[in-house]
Amino acid sequence: MPFLQVKDLHVHFPTDDGLVKAVDGLGFTLERGQTIGIVGESGSGKSVTSLAILGLHRRSKAKVSGQILLEGEDLLTVSDDRIRSLRGNQMAMVFQDPLSALHPYYTIGNQIVEAYRIHNSVSKQVARKRAIEMLERVGIPNPNRRVDQYPHEFSGGMRQRAMIAMALVNDPSLLIADEPTTALDVTVQAQILDLMKDLQKEFGSAIIIITHDLGVVADVADDIIVMYAGKCVEKGSVDEVFYTPQHPYTWGLLASMPRLDRARSDRLDPIPGNPPSLINLPSGCAFNPRCAHRSEVDADRCRTEVPELLEARPGQSARCHIDAARRSDVYAQISGTKP
Numbered sequence: 310m311p312f313l314q315v316k317d318l319h320v321h322f323p324t325d326d327g328l329v330k331a332v333d334g335l336g337f338t339l340e341r342g343q344t345i346g347i348v349g350e351s352g353s354g355k356s357v358t359s360l361a362i363l364g365l366h367r368r369s370k371a372k373v374s375g376q377i378l379l380e381g382e383d384l385l386t387v388s389d390d391r392i393r394s395l396r397g398n399q400m401a402m403v404f405q406d407p408l409s410a411l412h413p414y415y416t417i418g419n420q421i422v423e424a425y426r427i428h429n430s431v432s433k434q435v436a437r438k439r440a441i442e443m444l445e446r447v448g449i450p451n452p453n454r455r456v457d458q459y460p461h462e463f464s465g466g467m468r469q470r471a472m473i474a475m476a477l478v479n480d481p482s483l484l485i486a487d488e489p490t491t492a493l494d495v496t497v498q499a500q501i502l503d504l505m506k507d508l509q510k511e512f513g514s515a516i517i518i519i520t521h522d523l524g525v526v527a528d529v530a531d532d533i534i535v536m537y538a539g540k541c542v543e544k545g546s547v548d549e550v551f552y553t554p555q556h557p558y559t560w561g562l563l564a565s566m567p568r569l570d571r572a573r574s575d576r577l578d579p580i581p582g583n584p585p586s587l588i589n590l591p592s593g594c595a596f597n598p599r600c601a602h603r604s605e606v607d608a609d610r611c612r613t614e615v616p617e618l619l620e621a622r623p624g625q626s627a628r629c630h631i632d633a634a635r636r637s638d639v640y641a642q643i644s645g646t647k648p
Contacts, residue, residue: 310381311338312515313362313483318375320357320366327588331357333539334375337532341482342509344516346530346547348523348562350584353536355519356405359485361385362517363402364392379483398428400483401476405491407468411460417444417471418456425478443474447504466497473504480512487519502529523566527551535559538585538595541618545625555627555636557600560643594630602639606630 320332332354339345347355360366364384366373377384379400384392404410412420421440422433429436437456444452447470460468469489476484486505490498506529509516518529526533526547533550535543535558543556554560561580582599585591591598597611610630620626621633631639 311378312341312380313339314376314378315358315362316376316378318358318361318377319373320354320361321372323370323372324588329587330539330590331371331587332361335534335536335539335541336375337534337541337544339483339515339517341515342513343532344509344518344530345532345534346526347517347519347534347536348521348526349536350521352584352587354539355536356487358536359402359487359517359519362483362485363396363400367392394428397424397481398479399481400485401479401481402485402487403469403472403476403489405488407465407472408460410472411468413460416457416459417463421456421471421475421478424475428479439478440474443478444471446508447471447474447477448500449474466493466501469493469497469501470504473501473508477508477512477514482514483517484509484514485517485519488521489518490520490522490525498525505529523551523562535562538590539587540595540628541626542596542629543625543627544618545622549622549625553622553625553637554640555621555625555633556596556629557602557631558596559627560640561599564644594628602631605632605635605639 316336318332318335322329322331335354335358337345347358349355361373362377362384367389373385375385418437418440421443422436425436425439441452441456444455449455449467449470463471489505490501493501502525505516518526520526530547532546533544534541535550535556537558543550543554543559550559554563564578565580567577580599585595585598593612593614594616597603600611603611614630616628616630618626618628621636
């Protein structure tokens with residue numbers, strides 16, 4: 310049985326303008342010690358997925374269906390008390406903006422102590438010692454002094470390290486990192502990613518990393534899920550998705566990313582247009598208004614028929630009407646690589 314299994318997850322939000330289909334039929338599995346990256350543009354459903362796993366939609370008007378099985382236990386059907394006991398203990402999250410996620414009125418140490426004591430019956434002194442230990446483990450210098458400082462006294466990279474320390478204080482089996490390197494300079498990004506990899510080896514945690522930065526995913530993930538308009542449009546191993554991508558949206562993401570492994574004389578090629586409204590999705594394939602390869606498909610199939618997520622190669626799936634045997638040739642043509 311997989312450690313984490315998400316089956317046919319739907320997260321819809323009723324609004325005055327209509328039903329927002331933020332996540333629409335997502336499924337994946339994750340094992341202990343494995344990292345899966347979820348990539349896509351803003352509004353594709355990445356963060357909504359992570360919040361659903363943590364049970365943070367329960368007090369909203371969201372309509373959540375499907376299954377989220379953590380070691381066989383369905384997180385969508387357990388009680389509120391049970392999901393609270395799991396959150397922060399068995400599963401934890403590193404949020405995108407640590408300055409807003411951390412409370413400005415409490416010291417870093419107090420916030421880590423609180424996270425630890427909620428799930429462990431220990432004294433404040435024991436919890437404080439644990440907090441100092443975690444700050445030291447994530448590479449914060451002078452943890453004995455830093456533990457009594459406030460979030461505004463930390464730099465951006467140090468705040469992110471403190472968030473990771475808080476998330477890992479209870480040795481969770483599942484860590485969700487939502488844009489953990491956003492707004493950090495590249496050297497600090499590399500340090501944070503190395504830290505996550507080292508801590509994963511130490512704790513054996515399963516990690517879900519959510520980002521729009523393909524370079525981050527290439528560095529830390531084992532598998533990739535590419536999301537567009539609330540659906541998974543491609544999934545596979547890092548090597549498969551980077552070197553033999555099967556969906557035109559993935560082709561566009563790769564074309565818009567600077568590459569150091571090949572000579573390039575022309576400008577980066579961004580994906581034209583904007584992501585669709587999740588209330589009024591285009592008919593057929595949601596990506597079809599922005600797709601430059603509709604001519605590869607007969608008639609108006611892209612505009613009328615929703616593609617299924619089908620296996621394109623062993624272990625790699627894509628949601629596209631273009632014939633699987635033809636996709637490698639098309640990508641080789643547009644990328645200037647040999648098929």
